[in-house]
Amino acid sequence: MSPPEKGAPTTRTTRQRTAIEALLADTSSFTSAQHLHARLSAQGSSVGLSTVYRTLQAMADAGEVDVLRQGDGEALYRRCSPAHHHHLVCRECGRTVEVEGRDVEAWAVRVAQTHGFTDPTHDIEVFGTCPDCSR
Amino acid sequence: MSPPEKGAPTTRTTRQRTAIEALLADTSSFTSAQHLHARLSAQGSSVGLSTVYRTLQAMADAGEVDVLRQGDGEALYRRCSPAHHHHLVCRECGRTVEVEGRDVEAWAVRVAQTHGFTDPTHDIEVFGTCPDCSR
DNA sequence: CTTTGTGCAAAGGCTTTGCATGCTT
DNA sequence: AAGCATGCAAAGCCTTTGCACAAAG
Numbered sequence: 001m002s003p004p005e006k007g008a009p010t011t012r013t014t015r016q017r018t019a020i021e022a023l024l025a026d027t028s029s030f031t032s033a034q035h036l037h038a039r040l041s042a043q044g045s046s047v048g049l050s051t052v053y054r055t056l057q058a059m060a061d062a063g064e065v066d067v068l069r070q071g072d073g074e075a076l077y078r079r080c081s082p083a084h085h086h087h088l089v090c091r092e093c094g095r096t097v098e099v100e101g102r103d104v105e106a107w108a109v110r111v112a113q114t115h116g117f118t119d120p121t122h123d124i125e126v127f128g129t130c131p132d133c134s135r
Numbered sequence: 136m137s138p139p140e141k142g143a144p145t146t147r148t149t150r151q152r153t154a155i156e157a158l159l160a161d162t163s164s165f166t167s168a169q170h171l172h173a174r175l176s177a178q179g180s181s182v183g184l185s186t187v188y189r190t191l192q193a194m195a196d197a198g199e200v201d202v203l204r205q206g207d208g209e210a211l212y213r214r215c216s217p218a219h220h221h222h223l224v225c226r227e228c229g230r231t232v233e234v235e236g237r238d239v240e241a242w243a244v245r246v247a248q249t250h251g252f253t254d255p256t257h258d259i260e261v262f263g264t265c266p267d268c269s270r
Numbered sequence: 271c272t273t274t275g276t277g278c279a280a281a282g283g284c285t286t287t288g289c290a291t292g293c294t295t
Numbered sequence: 296a297a298g299c300a301t302g303c304a305a306a307g308c309c310t311t312t313g314c315a316c317a318a319a320g
Contacts, residue, residue, distance in 0.1 A: 012294050014300060048302045053285060069204040073284060088246055099246050104239055108261045111223055111234050117263030124259045126243045128252030147319055149275060183277045188310060208309065
């Protein structure tokens with residue numbers, strides 16, 4: 001079927017890819033592909049919208065960014081640390097804080113086991129209004 | 136602007152609404168609007184797709200069904216109990232179990248407070264393979 | 271009789287894909 | 296030179312909306 005899959009699929013260093021990664025590195029809140037595309041254009045380093053989508057998708061697959069599905073169908077992305085973690089997101093400005101949740105991890109596993117579900121996974125996000133926005 | 140809003144916004148009893156509620160009551164897994172529409176047609180009690188969407192949305196607003204955003208942008212619905220709860224969803228067949236999470240609720244609140252975030256809310260879903268599917 | 275619900279078809283918004291060209295290796 | 300990456304435009308998908316008609320209260 002498919003050739004003997006080896007490690008990481010080649011990722012070339014292009015101006016676009018670099019620009020996207022750089023911008024993402026400077027952003028601490030969740031952003032949409034479209035917004036990112038707009039910022040890149042405004043900033044001069046214009047990149048095709050499809051490229052933004054493709055790159056973001058690739059990074060998500062590689063675990064380099066976290067994806068959050070908004071209620072309106074728009075996907076939000078944010079760079080993230082490699083370790084497993086959860087987010088505390090400000091519902092006003094989108095600012096994000098990565099938090100750990102050993103307790104929650106354990107809870108999730110326990111819940112799954114209790115019902116005989118194997119191979120547990122979970123999606124957890126906490127929302128709130130951050131200090132700056134509630135002022 | 137708007138008239139003095141009183142209690143519940145009138146919900147009329149129509150054949151369509153009844154059919155949707157009935158089908159939902161018989162389903163214990165998350166379903167998409169389109170799938171629901173197809174099942175209704177197949178079952179004879181055909182209902183317009185827009186009506187399905189509108190009804191589902193109304194029920195979601197009323198807290199009669201839970202909404203789950205799939206990665207591909209399709210929304211999944213499922214009837215639910217009025218009390219606050221979370222879901223344990225089988226990633227194979229979609230079967231769902233409602234679970235409580237006092238511990239998690241507390242954790243979420245604590246996490247928010249720790250970072251000065253007010254008015255905490257959360258989205259939590261646990262996935263796994265159910266007994267029947269892992270067999 | 272008045273008001274809300276329904277259908278159909280068209281519009282919308284985000285995302286994906288086909289294909290020819292340019293750039294990285 | 297060989298192959299992935301990029302752009303543009305078109306296509307896809309799910310969902311929402313406008314409007315005229317039917318049904319509920």
